[in-house]
Structure formats: C-alpha cells, structure tokens
Amino acid sequence: MIKELTKKDILLENLNQLDFSSEPHFAKDLRAEAKNALDQLEFPTSKTENWKYTRIGKIINKTYSIQSKISTSQLSISNYLIPELDANIAVLLNGFYREDLSSIEKQEGLKISSLKNAIAQENGFIKNHLGGIAKAESEIFIALNTMSFTDGVYIDLDKNIVGKKPVHIINIITDNNIVANTRTIVKAHDNSAVKIIESFVNLQGEESFTNSVSEFFLNPNSQVEYNKIQNKEGESYQVSTEQVYQRKDSNFTINTITLDGTLVRNNLNIEVNAEGCETNLNGIYLGKNKNHIDNHTVVNHLKPNCNSNEVYKGILDDNSVGVFNGKVFVRPDAQKTNAFQQNNNILLTDDAVINSKPELEIYADDVKCSHGSTTGQLDDEAIFYLQARGISKRSAVNLMISAFIKDALSSISIEPLKNYIDSKIDERFGS
Amino acid sequence: MLSIKNLHAKIDDKEILKGINLEIKAGEVHAIMGPNGSGKSTLSAVLAGREEYEVTEGTVNFLEKDLLDMNPEDRAREGVFLAFQYPIEIPGVSNINFLKTAINETRAYHGKETITAKDFLALVKEKSALVELDAKLASRSVNEGFSGGEKKRNEIFQMAMLEPKLSILDETDSGLDIDALRIVAKGVNTLKSSENATIVITHYQRLLDYIVPDFVHVLYNGRIVKTGGKELALELEEKGYDWIKEEINN
Structure with a gap:
C-alpha cells in the first residue's frame, strides 16, 4: 500500500538529514523522544483553537534545504548591532553558533556559550534541564525544535552573579529557503541577574523559516530581562516559543518587539510557581504589507502574592493582520495575585485586521485582576x-x-x- | 495681511459661508460676532485648513500668498494660529515635546536652525508665566486632564510660543470664569503688536471689554452683514441679534 506523504512527513524527512550521532546519550534520547512525540502531533489547522486566526500553510507548504554543518562564511554583523550598546555578542548564523563572529567578555560565574558545545561536554545543568519546561510532547513546533535544533545559546549565571553587560544574541539567516531550529537556555541561579536581547534578522533569507525555542529557569530572587526583537525583512516565517519557570521572589521581564515578518507566531508560557514573583510581559507589533503577527501568551499563577503586568500594543498598517491572545490563570492557591492585562491596537487602514482575545481565568477569591482590549484609529x-x-x-x-x-x-x-x-x-x- | 474675497464654503453639500469679504491689516483687532449657526466657527476652520470644508468660490490671500492652496501645517508655519474652541486632548504626547517639534518644523520651513534646548526652556518659562500656566501643566500630555480654563490658557501659551502673525481666537471666552478670562485677555494683549493681527470670534461682548477690537463684524447666514467699531458690540449686547436679522430680512 502506498501512503501519501503528509506535509509533516516531508518536513521530517528533510530534518532527518541532520546528523546527531556524535551527541551524548541524553541528547540522543531527548531527540528520539521528540521524534516519537511527533507521531502523535499534527500541524494545527484553523480548527485548532489556539491557531484559529493563524494559518501556517505558508510555512509548511514549502520544501526547505537544510544546512547540516556550520559554515565558515564571513559576515559583517555591524548592521545588526545596537548603536551605543556595550554587550556580549553571541551570533547564531543559519542555526549555528559562530564563535568567530561572537565576542564574549569573560566574567567569573557567567557562562555564555554554544549550546551544542555544552551538550557535547555533558554539562550537568543541560543534561538535567534541557527540554524540562519546553516539552516536546506538548506542542508540535517544540517537538520539531527538540528533534532538530542545530545549536543555540546557553547562558548560565552562578549564585549572586550579576551580568556586567547585556547579552545580545544575533540570530540571523543568510540563505534563502532554509529552515533553522535554534534553542536558547538560560539558567539564573539564586540572586543572579542578567539582561538579554535576541534579534531575529535576515540577510537574504527569503522564504526561510526560523523555529526557535527558549527555556528560562529562574531561581529564587533572580532577575531576567529578555528583549526579543523580530525584524526579518522580505518573505520570512518565524515561530518562537519561550517557556519560563519562576521560583520564589524572582523577576522575569520579556519585551517582544515585532517590527517586520511575513508570518510571526510567538508562544510565551510563564509558569509562576512560587510566592513573591514579579512578571512583566510587554510587546509591540508593527504590521505592514501583508504581515501576520500573532502573540499568544499564558501566565499561570500557581502561588500567592505575585504580580503580573501585561501590555501589548499593536499598530497595523496596509493589509497586515495582528492576533493577540493573552491568557492569565489564577489557580486556587494563588491568593493575593495582582494580574493586569491590556491589549490596545490602532488600525491605520481599512484593510488591517486585529483579532484580540484577552482571557482571565480565576479560581482564587482574593485577587486583583483586570484585562481589556481596545481597537481604534488615530484620532x-x-x-x-x-x-x-x-x-x-x-x-x-x-x-x-x-x-x-x-x-x-x-x-x-x-x-x-x-x-x-x-x-x-x-x-x-x-x- | 489677510484678504478674504467672496469666500464660499460648504460641508456635506450644505453651504455655510456664502460670500465673505474681509480685509485685515497688521496691528488690527477684528471681532466677529453673530448668532449660533451663522458660520463663525466654519470661517475659522476654513482659514486653518480643515479638510471637511470645501471652498467652492472665492480667494483668501495671506501676506500675498494663496492661503487656500496650503496644507494646515504650512498655514501655521506662515503665521496663522487658531486657538481652538474645544482644544483636543492628546494622551501621551507631551505639551513641551510637541511645541518643540512645532517650533523646529516651522524654523526648518523658514530655513532656520533648530532652537537650542536652553533657548527653548527659557522661552517656555517666559511664556508660561504670561498666561500663569503652571510649569507642570506645560510638561504634561497635551490638554489631558486640564480644566476648561487651563485648556484655554494652554492655547494662548502655545500662541505665545509660536508668535503667529495672525491669531484667530475661536470662542476662546466660552466657558471661562472671569479670572481665567482676564488672564487669557492679558496674554493676548501682551502679544499684540503693530506687526500682527487678531481675529476674535465670540458670542458675547464680555471678552471685548478686555480685548478691545478696532472693528466689529456681524456674521449672519454666511455673510458679514454689518461692520462697525467697538460700540457695535455693545449695541448687540443690549439689543441681541434680532434687530439685525430684521434689518436684513427687510
């Protein structure tokens, strides 16, 4: 019997060209599990509740080429630097960490390195925690990433370490028609603090697809600020997932700035699993042409006395489409939660569209929560x-x-x- | 300075101005009075360049230039200032920032350099004192949370900052208590010179006790039907507009 190949089969077949045979067992096992999970997972359709307003045909109807090895191609990154910013620079080029293009200043207790190297060295934290919160079985793009990420950035802060400079990850695609899976993992030990910027950009990179997954582990009283700048010009597709786990008195801030991108989907999931935490999740999205920009966020308040603040603002021009779906759960134990959520949009043309859905699910009775959504035009x-x-x-x-x-x-x-x-x-x- | 000839304007096919003629010279103050719906605010809107109004006939020359041919910002840069009857609240845009942008774009239009931060701040200090506007208000969002009187004083503050050649005060007195009215009038009078001119559009004679006009025009049904000196305003105050309507209709 001849079975017709599905889009998933074609993509998997393609990604199977990647060779991870030299990786240690724990990583091979992780990838194998992800591959198994993919048997059960299907690409979302418009009938999938969480993907109702975002069709991914553009992403999955293509055949991508795979860059299986690190290249040595030269590239000037000066265009992608942020003026006046003194930062540690980590460059991911077509899915691979480029040590030669990166510049990291040594700091005691702070590690910024290629994730692939950390895996090869069987780093203890990575061994125990990679895939720990971004679980392959929960979502198809996480599974695809886990099965086939080629490299990424590993940031590790020891106890009481405060990063002297921000870390700027430049995640760049320079080839047309390729798929790149990158993975970032951040561990902030007790009382540590770090600021991170990740820019997603392309040079050429027409019809290329970036699927990134980041995991953030925040120990007690740590502070992490993650700024995600999405600015892919031309025809480009991006799905990115951040999975965050907050412990006692930690402070996590994420700013998602989407300046350009044909199809952008951001999945942000924050688990606030201890008291005294502060969470800020803000975003702006500036749609133009036929951009489709989708932000799905989840904050899960499990324990009492935490605050979360969410403000997303969209400006949609031309024929662009925005999607905002923000969910805040306040679980029965999470008394004295303050959760605030807001989404405001301006449509600059009659053809621009926003689908906005703020959601609040509250199971505790002594909380302060508010949410709201507005859409209008410039006055x-x-x-x-x-x-x-x-x-x-x-x-x-x-x-x-x-x-x-x-x-x-x-x-x-x-x-x-x-x-x-x-x-x-x-x-x-x-x- | 300003020469309006046979100006006709309509909105949504409704003709509102039906042939206005008006000549204003530098150094003069003109009051335009008239009953509701006579076209007073339409005249100020047309002069400032509101797009909703369509000019169907006539000309407006301002300092030898065709005013109607310019977009609103260029009219302002040439020296026309409209003090709004209902100043708009613009949340998030700071009063100071927007004025700095306005001054610098006007300077650029005239080929001048941008104003230095120091000069700008000195100017803000001087001009806000003139209308007794709290420095805090000057730095807040444009008109946001301002009382009615503060909004009107903010209009005159902006006028002082921009130093226009022709100021049009559109019902600036409406809703003002007597103290605010005095402050506004003091501001306008201080800014008056032989180089500039003022049009005061008002319903009530009261404002004209403080800003004394050289000419008073009565607008009725889209036309200026009567022109006189400041005593005409007193007559209107005393007798209302009915006698004028009768005069016209007979």
Missing part, C-alpha cells in the same frame, strides 16, 4: 490639532504612535535598546 482631530501648530501630518502621526506605544516599552531597562526601537519607529512613521 483625526488630534492630527489636525498638531498640524495647526505647524507639525507635518507625518510627524503628527509619528508623535501619536510613539505616545501610543510608550507604556509598552517602559519595562525595557537598556537605554540604547530603547533608543534603537525609537529610531526604528521614527524610520517607519517619522519624517
């Missing part, structure tokens, strides 16, 4: 008012857009990054 009256003072229409729009998204950027603590984002917004909307 013409306000634009005229500004024009009547001598400000060009374009500047007036820019002023109003900057004002609109300001509070979604307030938890970025890296000043040069803030300026960089401002300059990108200026480029887009300003004179």
Whole structure:
C-alpha cells in the first residue's frame, strides 16, 4: 500500500538529514523522544483553537534545504548591532553558533556559550534541564525544535552573579529557503541577574523559516530581562516559543518587539510557581504589507502574592493582520495575585485586521485582576490639532504612535535598546 | 495681511459661508460676532485648513500668498494660529515635546536652525508665566486632564510660543470664569503688536471689554452683514441679534 506523504512527513524527512550521532546519550534520547512525540502531533489547522486566526500553510507548504554543518562564511554583523550598546555578542548564523563572529567578555560565574558545545561536554545543568519546561510532547513546533535544533545559546549565571553587560544574541539567516531550529537556555541561579536581547534578522533569507525555542529557569530572587526583537525583512516565517519557570521572589521581564515578518507566531508560557514573583510581559507589533503577527501568551499563577503586568500594543498598517491572545490563570492557591492585562491596537487602514482575545481565568477569591482590549484609529482631530501648530501630518502621526506605544516599552531597562526601537519607529512613521 | 474675497464654503453639500469679504491689516483687532449657526466657527476652520470644508468660490490671500492652496501645517508655519474652541486632548504626547517639534518644523520651513534646548526652556518659562500656566501643566500630555480654563490658557501659551502673525481666537471666552478670562485677555494683549493681527470670534461682548477690537463684524447666514467699531458690540449686547436679522430680512 502506498501512503501519501503528509506535509509533516516531508518536513521530517528533510530534518532527518541532520546528523546527531556524535551527541551524548541524553541528547540522543531527548531527540528520539521528540521524534516519537511527533507521531502523535499534527500541524494545527484553523480548527485548532489556539491557531484559529493563524494559518501556517505558508510555512509548511514549502520544501526547505537544510544546512547540516556550520559554515565558515564571513559576515559583517555591524548592521545588526545596537548603536551605543556595550554587550556580549553571541551570533547564531543559519542555526549555528559562530564563535568567530561572537565576542564574549569573560566574567567569573557567567557562562555564555554554544549550546551544542555544552551538550557535547555533558554539562550537568543541560543534561538535567534541557527540554524540562519546553516539552516536546506538548506542542508540535517544540517537538520539531527538540528533534532538530542545530545549536543555540546557553547562558548560565552562578549564585549572586550579576551580568556586567547585556547579552545580545544575533540570530540571523543568510540563505534563502532554509529552515533553522535554534534553542536558547538560560539558567539564573539564586540572586543572579542578567539582561538579554535576541534579534531575529535576515540577510537574504527569503522564504526561510526560523523555529526557535527558549527555556528560562529562574531561581529564587533572580532577575531576567529578555528583549526579543523580530525584524526579518522580505518573505520570512518565524515561530518562537519561550517557556519560563519562576521560583520564589524572582523577576522575569520579556519585551517582544515585532517590527517586520511575513508570518510571526510567538508562544510565551510563564509558569509562576512560587510566592513573591514579579512578571512583566510587554510587546509591540508593527504590521505592514501583508504581515501576520500573532502573540499568544499564558501566565499561570500557581502561588500567592505575585504580580503580573501585561501590555501589548499593536499598530497595523496596509493589509497586515495582528492576533493577540493573552491568557492569565489564577489557580486556587494563588491568593493575593495582582494580574493586569491590556491589549490596545490602532488600525491605520481599512484593510488591517486585529483579532484580540484577552482571557482571565480565576479560581482564587482574593485577587486583583483586570484585562481589556481596545481597537481604534488615530484620532483625526488630534492630527489636525498638531498640524495647526505647524507639525507635518507625518510627524503628527509619528508623535501619536510613539505616545501610543510608550507604556509598552517602559519595562525595557537598556537605554540604547530603547533608543534603537525609537529610531526604528521614527524610520517607519517619522519624517 | 489677510484678504478674504467672496469666500464660499460648504460641508456635506450644505453651504455655510456664502460670500465673505474681509480685509485685515497688521496691528488690527477684528471681532466677529453673530448668532449660533451663522458660520463663525466654519470661517475659522476654513482659514486653518480643515479638510471637511470645501471652498467652492472665492480667494483668501495671506501676506500675498494663496492661503487656500496650503496644507494646515504650512498655514501655521506662515503665521496663522487658531486657538481652538474645544482644544483636543492628546494622551501621551507631551505639551513641551510637541511645541518643540512645532517650533523646529516651522524654523526648518523658514530655513532656520533648530532652537537650542536652553533657548527653548527659557522661552517656555517666559511664556508660561504670561498666561500663569503652571510649569507642570506645560510638561504634561497635551490638554489631558486640564480644566476648561487651563485648556484655554494652554492655547494662548502655545500662541505665545509660536508668535503667529495672525491669531484667530475661536470662542476662546466660552466657558471661562472671569479670572481665567482676564488672564487669557492679558496674554493676548501682551502679544499684540503693530506687526500682527487678531481675529476674535465670540458670542458675547464680555471678552471685548478686555480685548478691545478696532472693528466689529456681524456674521449672519454666511455673510458679514454689518461692520462697525467697538460700540457695535455693545449695541448687540443690549439689543441681541434680532434687530439685525430684521434689518436684513427687510
């Protein structure tokens, strides 16, 4: 009997070309489990509740080539650096960590390295925790990533270590029509702190697909700020998943800034599993042309006395489509939770679309929670008012857009990054 | 300075201005009065360049240039200032930032360099004192959470900052208590010079006790039907508009 190959089969067959035979057993086992999980998992369709507004045909109807080995191609990364920012730079090129393009300043108690190397060295933490919170069996893109990630960045902070400089991961695709699976894992030990930026960019990279998974483990009283900048030009596809686990008194902040991308899906899952935690999840998305930008977030409050703040702001131009689905669970034990969630959108054209669904599920009775969603247009009256003072229409729009998204950027603590984002917004909307 | 000839304008096919003629010279203050619906606010909107109004006939020359041919920002940069009847609240946009942008875009339009931070701050300090606007208000979001009086004072503050050649005050007195009215009027009078001109659009004679006009025009049914000196305003206050309507209709 001849079985017709499904899209999943074709993609798997393709990814099977990757050779992981030299990896230690724990990694091979992990990949094998992921492969098994894939037998049960199917690509979501519009009938899948969590994917109702996002069709992934563009991603899975293609045949990608696979880069199976690290290349030595030279590349100037200067275009991807953030001006005035002194950072440790880690470069992932087409899915591979490029030591030669990276520059990491040694700091006692702080490790920033290739994940592949850490696996090869059978690093204890990696051995015990890789795949620990981003579970292959839970989701098809996590499974695909676990089965076939080629490399990624491993950041490890010892007790009481505060990263002197931010870590800037430049995750770049330079070839057309390839698929890259990258994996980041961050361990913040007790009382440690680190700031991370990850830029997803491409040079060429037409019709390429990036599937990234990041796992964040926050020990008691640690602080992690993760800034994700998505700016892939041209026809590009990206699914990225962050899985976060917070222990007592930890503080996790994620800022998701989507400036461009044909099809972008962000899955953010935060498990707040101890008291005294603070969680900030903010985002801005600027859709243009036929961009489709989807943010799905889940905050799961399991224990009492925690705060979470979520502000996502979208500006959708041309024929772009935005999706926001934010879910906050407050479990029975999680008394005295403060959970605040907000999604605001501006549609710049009649053809732009937003699907916004803020959700709150509360099982505890002594909590403060709020959520809300708004969609509107720029206020013409306000634009005229500004024009009547001598400000060009374009500047007036820019002023109003900057004002609109300001509070979604307030938890970025890296000043040069803030300026960089401002300059990108200026480029887009300003004179 | 401003020469309006046979100006007709409509909105949604409804003709509102039906042939306005008005000449304004530098150094003059003109009051435009008239009953509700006579076209007062339409006139100010057309001069400032609101797109909803369509000019169907006539010309407006401002300092020898065709005003109607310019977009709203260029009119402002050329020196036309409209103090809004209902100033708009713009959350998140700081009063100071937006004024700095306005001043710098106007300077760039005239080929001048941007204002230095120091000069700008000095200007803010000087001009906010003029209308007794709290420095804190100056740095807040545009009109957000301002009281009615504060909004109107903020309009005059902006006018002081931008130093226009022609100021149009659209019912600036409406809703003002007597103290706020005095402050607003003091601001306008201080800014008055032989180089600039003011159009005061109002319903009530009260404001004209403080800002004394050289000419008073009565607008009725889209036309200026009567022009006189400041005593005309007093007459209107005393007798209302009915006698004018009768005069016209007969």
